[in-house]
Amino acid sequence: MNAQAAPSSKALIQVSNLTKTYFNGAGAIEVLRRVDFEIHPGEMVAIMGPSGSGKSTLLYILGLLQAATSGSYLWGETDVLTLNRTQQAEFRRRRLGFVFQACDLLENSNVYENLEFPLIYEGVDRAERPGRILEALKKVNLGHRLYHSANLLSGGERQRVAVARALVNRPQLILADEPTGQLDRRHGHLVMEHFEEIAASQTAIIVVTHDPDIAARCTRVCPMEDGILRGLR
């Protein structure tokens, strides 16, 4: 199933000359080299590359989880790299959704509680939360798992809950780091189906993956090697 809508012509983000360099005793290590790209609402972009190519670093910088060494990252007219820590947190919870490889759910919490945290941080009224949580869970066909303990879910269900959690604050960009890396083929494609439906509602998605089959389901595929990103722009 491919439910993707045509991407909007106006760029959601524009990245220019983005670099990331680590300094250690042996010298400088350039992880990202002058990365330039833009992404539009509704686009689903796959970043592919070998381990150590810098794709996860790029994803973390785009998620403001890590600082860039230089360059600009425009969201509309705002260079979000200049935001302070509090503004960055606000940006993450209002604009972004994250899905990590390790199916990161909060243990000792149920599905509802896992999805409630972003809403708590956003200050969403308690009465409004159950509706929002159920809405997000239904998008990944897990409405019936509302009060199940996270520990008791299968791997595929955990990752779909993670996708629902990324959606609950209605983000404009979802950043997914190897979202199917720990899933079997069937569950991996199930997650991608959900991504396609999400992208259809004009939410942009960036997926970091090793899997060519997964990448093939995206609008664009951008290979990355030695910190250089190709195929975008």
Add this chain to the structure above:
Amino acid sequence: MRVSLRQVVRHRRRYIGVILAISVGVAGFISIITMGEDVKKNFNEDIAFIGGVTIIRNVLEIRPQYPLNKFHPETVEAIKKIPGVDVASLVGMTRVPGDWKGQVEFFSVGAVDENFWRMRGLKALTGRLFDAQEVEERQRVAVLGTRLAQSLFGTDKVEGRTLELEKDIYQVIGVVEGLRDINLDKSLFVPLTTGIDRFSKQLPVDRLYVRCATWDDVPAVAAAIPKVVKAHQSDKNLLVEVSWENLANVKRVAFWIEFFIYLAFAATLILGGMGIWNIMMAAVRSRTREIGLKKAMGAEDRDILAQFLTEALCLSFVAAVIGVALGRILVELLGFWIGMRPAEELFFTCLAISLAFAVLLGVGAGLYPSLQAARMEVVSATRYE
């Protein structure tokens, strides 16, 4: 708050040791402060019986240059009203001839009022001790020291027996125990009024024993007595005796006991605080990934700080509440044991102090770990294994 409480409840097994340590400290603090004065008073009484350190002995000495003197009733009443005086007892000691199995025997007789027993902490071994009414009615009753009872009757069970003193028959109503002075233990005691009536010629009512409420009152009471006596009668042959050396020894022992008790509870509370610190540091470390995840979800530094600080506060507050409950039980048990009822206001003051202390402990011990959690870099936290 709800999230933090949930975390504390879900990790209760991890926290139970710390909560118990703080609870014990708080319970100890409450019971010591609430019952402190009563326990001290009780302790004073016990010590007083051993060393007599809270008893001030006032004697109107017989001196050649002064006429015979005795304590006037108004002097005794005024001394009883000196702040810090627990009880005062007027005593006259003399030797009285009596008839015992057809022979003349001289008995050591103490003419005492009804306060004498309480002043010296005495109890009846058998029978009973005479009371205020019998003193008031000048009854001819006698209480024997244990040695005298044994030497006369060969038993302690002498209630109902009689003794003849100066041709008057006295009914023996009991045997008193607790007299540490051998001479007193070989004496018999009659009501002061009876003694004054019957043995007035040879009975000098020249001793007034004053027991203070606590040893802290002794110096002030001892200083006030001569002034009070002087205000009511001649004080020229007054001798005020205090066991200063014993008093100093007892106070020193009590200070160290008190000091070590406080030290023990302070140590418990400090250990509790360190426990919170340690357990929160461990919690921050073991929940690094959770912190990273929450930051990725949009939690600000202050959200993470608030969460961990609230958890630390919840720990110390729950511990304080348990401690207060334990403290209340301890206070009730101690009150029952020593037969005293502490002031409710004091308990509630302690309760407020304990809760305030718990908040301080929680903030103090939880702040650094919470700051560590709040300042954590997101990317390293999310990648933490």
